[in-house]
Amino acid sequence: MTVKVLIVDDSAFFRRRLTEIINADPRLDVIATAADGQQAVDLVSLHRPDVITMDLEMPVMDGIAAVRQIMRRRPTPVLMLSTWTTEGAKATLDALEAGALDFLPKRFEDLTDDRQKLCERIYCLATNARPHSAPLQSNSLPSRQIKTDTNKTLDLVVIGTSTGGPVALQKVLTQLPATFPYPLILLQHMPATFTPSFAERLNNQCQIRVKQADNNDTLQAGTAYLAPGGNQLLVKGRPGRLYLQIERGNEAETYRPCIDITLSSVSKICPATTLTIILTGMGADGCEGTKKMHALGGAVWAQDQQSSTIYGMPMAVAKAGVVDKILGLSDIGPQLAAL
Amino acid sequence: MALDTDDEILQDFMVEAEEILDGLNEQLVALESQPQDSDLLNSIFRGFHTIKGGAGFLSLDAMVALCHKGEDVFNLLRQGERRVDADMMDTFLKVLDSLNAMFSELKSGEYPQSADPAIMSQLAGYLEADATPAPAIPEPEPEPEPVQAPPAEANSGGGDDITDDEFEALLDQLHGNAAPGMKNPSPAPEPTAKAAVADDEMTEAEFEALLDELQGKKHDPAPKAAEPVKTESVKAVDSPPPAAEKPADNSKSNTPPAPAKAAPPPAETSVRVDTARLDEIMNMVGELVLVRNRINTLEAAFENEEMAKAVNNLAVVTADLQSAVMKTRMQPIKKVFGRFPRVVRDLARSLKKDINLELRGEETDLDKNLVEALADPLVHLVRNAVDHGVEMPDIRESAGKPRTGNIVLAAAQEGDHILLTIADDGAGMNPEVLRRKAVEKGMMDEEAASRLTESECFALIFAPGFSMKQEISDISGRGVGMDVVKTSISKLNGVIDIQSELGKGTTLSIKVPLTLAIMPTLMVMLGNQIFAFPLVSVNEIFNLDLRKTNTVDGQQTVLVRNKALPLFYLRKWLTNHFDDSAKPATEHVVIVNVGTRKVGFVVDQLIGQEEVVIKPLGALLHGTKGLAGATITGDGRIALILDFPELMTAYAHRSF
Numbered sequence: 001m002t003v004k005v006l007i008v009d010d011s012a013f014f015r016r017r018l019t020e021i022i023n024a025d026p027r028l029d030v031i032a033t034a035a036d037g038q039q040a041v042d043l044v045s046l047h048r049p050d051v052i053t054m055d056l057e058m059p060v061m062d063g064i065a066a067v068r069q070i071m072r073r074r075p076t077p078v079l080m081l082s083t084w085t086t087e088g089a090k091a092t093l094d095a096l097e098a099g100a101l102d103f104l105p106k107r108f109e110d111l112t113d114d115r116q117k118l119c120e121r122i123y124c125l126a127t128n129a130r131p132h133s134a135p136l137q138s139n140s141l142p143s144r145q146i147k148t149d150t151n152k153t154l155d156l157v158v159i160g161t162s163t164g165g166p167v168a169l170q171k172v173l174t175q176l177p178a179t180f181p182y183p184l185i186l187l188q189h190m191p192a193t194f195t196p197s198f199a200e201r202l203n204n205q206c207q208i209r210v211k212q213a214d215n216n217d218t219l220q221a222g223t224a225y226l227a228p229g230g231n232q233l234l235v236k237g238r239p240g241r242l243y244l245q246i247e248r249g250n251e252a253e254t255y256r257p258c259i260d261i262t263l264s265s266v267s268k269i270c271p272a273t274t275l276t277i278i279l280t281g282m283g284a285d286g287c288e289g290t291k292k293m294h295a296l297g298g299a300v301w302a303q304d305q306q307s308s309t310i311y312g313m314p315m316a317v318a319k320a321g322v323v324d325k326i327l328g329l330s331d332i333g334p335q336l337a338a339l
Numbered sequence: 340m341a342l343d344t345d346d347e348i349l350q351d352f353m354v355e356a357e358e359i360l361d362g363l364n365e366q367l368v369a370l371e372s373q374p375q376d377s378d379l380l381n382s383i384f385r386g387f388h389t390i391k392g393g394a395g396f397l398s399l400d401a402m403v404a405l406c407h408k409g410e411d412v413f414n415l416l417r418q419g420e421r422r423v424d425a426d427m428m429d430t431f432l433k434v435l436d437s438l439n440a441m442f443s444e445l446k447s448g449e450y451p452q453s454a455d456p457a458i459m460s461q462l463a464g465y466l467e468a469d470a471t472p473a474p475a476i477p478e479p480e481p482e483p484e485p486v487q488a489p490p491a492e493a494n495s496g497g498g499d500d501i502t503d504d505e506f507e508a509l510l511d512q513l514h515g516n517a518a519p520g521m522k523n524p525s526p527a528p529e530p531t532a533k534a535a536v537a538d539d540e541m542t543e544a545e546f547e548a549l550l551d552e553l554q555g556k557k558h559d560p561a562p563k564a565a566e567p568v569k570t571e572s573v574k575a576v577d578s579p580p581p582a583a584e585k586p587a588d589n590s591k592s593n594t595p596p597a598p599a600k601a602a603p604p605p606a607e608t609s610v611r612v613d614t615a616r617l618d619e620i621m622n623m624v625g626e627l628v629l630v631r632n633r634i635n636t637l638e639a640a641f642e643n644e645e646m647a648k649a650v651n652n653l654a655v656v657t658a659d660l661q662s663a664v665m666k667t668r669m670q671p672i673k674k675v676f677g678r679f680p681r682v683v684r685d686l687a688r689s690l691k692k693d694i695n696l697e698l699r700g701e702e703t704d705l706d707k708n709l710v711e712a713l714a715d716p717l718v719h720l721v722r723n724a725v726d727h728g729v730e731m732p733d734i735r736e737s738a739g740k741p742r743t744g745n746i747v748l749a750a751a752q753e754g755d756h757i758l759l760t761i762a763d764d765g766a767g768m769n770p771e772v773l774r775r776k777a778v779e780k781g782m783m784d785e786e787a788a789s790r791l792t793e794s795e796c797f798a799l800i801f802a803p804g805f806s807m808k809q810e811i812s813d814i815s816g817r818g819v820g821m822d823v824v825k826t827s828i829s830k831l832n833g834v835i836d837i838q839s840e841l842g843k844g845t846t847l848s849i850k851v852p853l854t855l856a857i858m859p860t861l862m863v864m865l866g867n868q869i870f871a872f873p874l875v876s877v878n879e880i881f882n883l884d885l886r887k888t889n890t891v892d893g894q895q896t897v898l899v900r901n902k903a904l905p906l907f908y909l910r911k912w913l914t915n916h917f918d919d920s921a922k923p924a925t926e927h928v929v930i931v932n933v934g935t936r937k938v939g940f941v942v943d944q945l946i947g948q949e950e951v952v953i954k955p956l957g958a959l960l961h962g963t964k965g966l967a968g969a970t971i972t973g974d975g976r977i978a979l980i981l982d983f984p985e986l987m988t989a990y991a992h993r994s995f
Contacts, residue, residue: 012355013352017351
């Protein structure tokens, strides 16, 4: 059973390239291509693709509007192919908010790596991901009163996530009050050009303050520090006086920011008073780090399979047996707020 | 390093990018008159964006850099953060020229050179003026593959640890003054409360105050980014995806929930075909036409009704096939016309004239080869109209005309040919001046000049070395243009005609056949040999009493509706056994347009009209003056196709 792919791009050149690249993967099959958003919406109803690659800038209807419509009519996993500029970042985040699941750079030169990555991502989205028709509906039923087992006061909350993370983070953080008593560190796998826009967006949406982490930032309660893309974020200092150190990421590192690297730095300072939350994402980043944190007495929460866009990273920590709580996405915010 | 221009990917890119560039050309000029048109701005933005994408794919860095800048500036424009001004337009037209130059380099298999740094810095200037951060270079994406997590300590080497003392010192430093090396890379467009929050120097009280302020701000009913979401966030998130269609219906969705359209447009209704392949098909259809002609002729000998029906069928299908194939090669003349708004704008600006260009019949289709071949001659003629035709605004005003001159560029299909006209409402041409000029240049004596009719005078401008302009400008007036134009139109089996009225303006009309591959001809006999006249040049056919000819100035002429036309005996030129004695009383005379003049040719027999495929002459005959090629006729014989302008030059020693 091959995965049916719909390609949406206004450039005939890119439609052909993408078709070639995707069809070269035996698991994938391009069933149709659309030159604008409106065509895409129509073709989704007609061909029922398993996954869609979507361009942002298109005539007639742009990628964001198309995603919105597709999510309303026939929710389908959408991979945004964007240019990685500041502008592209804003538009991509809009598209994610509209319901797109993931994004990749639109740049597949001759690197077989890039192409494999694209096919891999498409396949994974088609087979593992669950698109949400209205991804941001906030289920704020005053859920069951959750008894907090974390009696000790915390120094820090670290949230690590990847695919599906931008929307998940938004959902969790918007539920925190401005008086949230702990600092948060947000580790979202994201390119460097995206994180400033993402931090700004979260800051506009949340009551807590959200900023992109800067070198030497002193951690303050009620503030979330988003790790800058392309870099590694290290926590330094001592409990009560934690500060951040940003290190230029090494090209060889798989993830920049890497959750494991940050957790490793935390584990040297305040492992027992840190709550680590692993949200949706492909891969297993964060697993090694949480093992370490857990061993040193730190609490670990993970998102459940049901609500994860991609149940990869949460599954890895759950399988490692280092998780204290497995929660649905809509429960994480309220439980965090109740701490 | 050279590029492989045969590479399919590169070909793909060039085809698409060229279309976009053509479009950009028009759009940029249009933008000048409607600088706020957001569709236009978006579309130009996308143009740069798409070219950049493709160029990036092919690692054409120079092109990427230039398009990237262009895209950024248009992004500001479309968001209303900047306005288009004349200076910017000039820059963008330069950008376009630069891109076009890069394309020429690409076509010749070279990696494009970097754009002129001056242009790049101008573009950068537009971006900086807005204090908008230049978009960062795309960063590589984190690996998605579920690989094992890297060793956690990879980055936290011992060197990173600091002692407590150092730490205290650092803290003091942090709180005391702005920490060294502490930058704020996040662009804060409005230095509002938020930006202040980012400052680490604040006291707790201040912080609280700010928090309140922020919160207050957040209670604002419309937090901009979250807005579209919140309108929909009513239903439970757990609802399975299909059920989500209902809430969508209730929400104030801006589009109808279900597409009412019966058939959505198919994904891709067109394919790109190499023109060489089309040429091949056209060639074969040409052969088929010849076979049909042959069968037609053969069939006449049979008198078999069934056979006749089948042959008729074949004729119909062949004709349909021929026109269908011809259509595949058709392109709208827009492809050529599209560049004129820019040409006229640039020229008028540099000449300080006010000119309005009107395009008509842009959608007229003609053969791709023709479209390309017509481009240069048309540019020449339009430039001439701007330079020589339309007067300076002041002169126009004193002549009682509006200050803004008008040039109309029109195309229309008339039967089996295309009529192109370039009309200006300028000064028109003065036949007297032309006559004088011809004498000055030693092209003819005064007497011959005074005998020229008005239209013959106008035709003088097509003569080599004839320039109208007193001073030679860099735009036109070197006197090489018009004869080249005429030659290239003739090569297309086309004719060019001038009408001009002093003080009112000049109209140039060009007639070209719809296609170059198949040519309608008039078949005639000279002796026992068949010749084909390109039908586009044939004006009319007469049966004339040849005794009623006059000899004027040593040239036999015939009066047709009170106009004297030179008369020539083609058989004298083209057949070996010309017998002057057996001259019948009346003969067939074919009036032909040669250049801008009419000439009568006496022929022995008229056969009729036939569509032929032009075949090049064999090596032996190659280069024979006056012959455009050969073809195979319906009865299987070979007919030579005549090239009248060349014929006249070679045999009548006249140039037309």
